Amino acid sequence: MIRDATIDDVPDLVELEIRCFDTDRISRRSFRRIMQHGNASLLVDVDDAGRIAGYSLVLFHRNTSLARLYSFAVEPELRRRGIATALLDRAETAARDRGAASMRLEVRMDNAAAIGFYERSGYRRFSTYPDYYEDHMDALRLEKPLAPHLAPDVAPVPYYPQSLEFTCGPACMMMAMKALDPAMTLDRTLEMRLWREATTIFMTSGHGGCGPFGMALSIWRRGFEVEVHVSEGVGLFVDGVRDDDKKDVIRLVHADFLDELRHTGVTLSYAPLTLAEIRDRFDHGRIPIILVSAYRLTG
Structure with a gap:
């Protein structure tokens, strides 16, 4: 026992x-x-x-x-x-x-x-x-x-390697969209275009990074249905900078993305998906893009 x-x-x-x-x-x-x-x-x-x-x-x-x-x-x-x-x-x-x-x-x-x-x-x-x-x-x-594994034939997502250290978000968007639309061409032009559209400008001392709201808008504009599930409703990455002016920039971009989302068909939720809901979306052919903090994973 x-x-x-x-x-x-x-x-x-x-x-x-x-x-x-x-x-x-x-x-x-x-x-x-x-x-x-x-x-x-x-x-x-x-x-x-x-x-x-x-x-x-x-x-x-x-x-x-x-x-x-x-x-x-x-x-x-x-x-x-x-x-x-x-x-x-x-x-x-x-x-x-x-x-x-x-x-x-x-x-x-x-x-x-x-x-x-x-x-x-x-x-x-x-x-x-x-x-x-x-x-x-x-x-x-x-x-x-420890997470349950999907069978490899559930979602045959093609691989596109990001070409720049700050374009992980665009690369993920490209792979997901290509899986749903095989006719889509994946190249660096699309990679940079998606980055420009979706960046949150949270790394104000260097290149910007992509957040969930900008990514959702970019994908929706290309004809795909999109759901966004986030863990918190405040502006993301505000605590990552110290300067008040930079914090204001991040909040402004966040508010602008949310305002744009209100005029789209994107579903926005501040509640986590249950395992049953995730399985249901897999069964209907949806593809997840998961944004995580590496610090949260590995400390």
């Missing part, structure tokens, strides 16, 4: 640490602190005799969608019985329920069995930490996306 750990489990967890790890063990005090004050999910697998067969500890990062599998252990004599797979699955579910979009973890470079287990479970290598453990062993970093 897999359940949330309690304070009463701490002595058994400490003993399990001793049997599973030679270094970098979690202390009794740390287990108690995590349970009482940590932003974490600590699950235990308990056998029919009431013994803890394994545990998973996932840490969450405030203001990001990353979860971290901080520690994971299964009783040595009970391995290869599906306990690790069940625990990892529940840990991922707990992370997903907390809004995490991906799970990251570190594992010793010399632990081939653990690396193989994680890779079979869908984790992919992306980096290393030199001299990470107490005995100076390097750590291999792995990551797995």
Whole structure:
């Protein structure tokens, strides 16, 4: 049975640490602190005799969608019985329920069995930490996306690589429109034209970037139906600049985009879409363009 750990489990967890790890063990005090004050999910697998067969500890990062599998252990004599797979699955579910979009973890470079287990479970290598453990062993970093995947034939969207560092928005618009209208020609002229139309001018010391309202207008003008869902109603990126004059410019552009949208067929909502609503739109052939802050994702 897999359940949330309690304070009463701490002595058994400490003993399990001793049997599973030679270094970098979690202390009794740390287990108690995590349970009482940590932003974490600590699950235990308990056998029919009431013994803890394994545990998973996932840490969450405030203001990001990353979860971290901080520690994971299964009783040595009970391995290869599906306990690790069940625990990892529940840990991922707990992370997903907390809004995490991906799970990251570190594992010793010399632990081939653990690396193989994680890779079979869908984790992919992306980096290393030199001299990470107490005995100076390097750590291999792995990551797995937790969001459900679309089948690749649901929306065959062509790929268009942005040609400039500030044209990610136009590139996404071009790929989405091309998927819905195969006759559309994708080139740098269209890329720059879309950027000029949709820029919010929020990077007032350099090139402007594209926001949802300007992008919606550009796509709508080309004959496509558009919905916009935003998380807040105030001017976007105002807090990104300090100068009051620059803040006024951003607010002015924001207000002008909204005024234009009122005279179009664009649907504007300040409420998030549910999973059911997203699936319904996929079923009707719509293509999402998602604007996110990388800071919100990775801190």
